[in-house]
Amino acid sequence: PAATCASCTTDDCNVLPELEDYKCNTYAWSTDKYVEGDEAAQVTCKKEKDTHGSCKTPGDSAVAAGAASFMGIATCQACAAAAVTAKTCATVSSARAVGALLMPLIALLYTLF
Numbered sequence: 001p002a003a004t005c006a007s008c009t010t011d012d013c014n015v016l017p018e019l020e021d022y023k024c025n026t027y028a029w030s031t032d033k034y035v036e037g038d039e040a041a042q043v044t045c046k047k048e049k050d051t052h053g054s055c056k057t058p059g060d061s062a063v064a065a066g067a068a069s070f071m072g073i074a075t076c077q078a079c080a081a082a083a084v085t086a087k088t089c090a091t092v093s094s095a096r097a098v099g100a101l102l103m104p105l106i107a108l109l110y111t112l113f
Helices: 064-070 081-085 094-112
Strands: 019-024 027-030 033-036 043-048 054-058 089-093
Touching: 019 094, 027 064, 054 064, 081 089
Parallel strands: none
Antiparallel strands: 019 043, 027 033, 054 089
């Protein structure tokens, strides 16, 4: 498909990029709000090497009907602009998602020593 390929004069310009893993948190609807899954519930996503991956998180106006957007590999992408505007979805960097787990651990270790 010409619409998705780069224009080039050599045979090797449309090579697949090198990929690496990153993690996104999952969220489940519980009674009246979304609850973040634990570390074991994180999803392994793929991104182009040396780039930031995007993770979906529920926005302030997210409702139960949108729960599938925050589970499984559906979390491994940025939110649609309309969902951001409606505040039903927020996009975070994969680096922030990992940092959110590591910062409390660092604070705990700091207070112990």
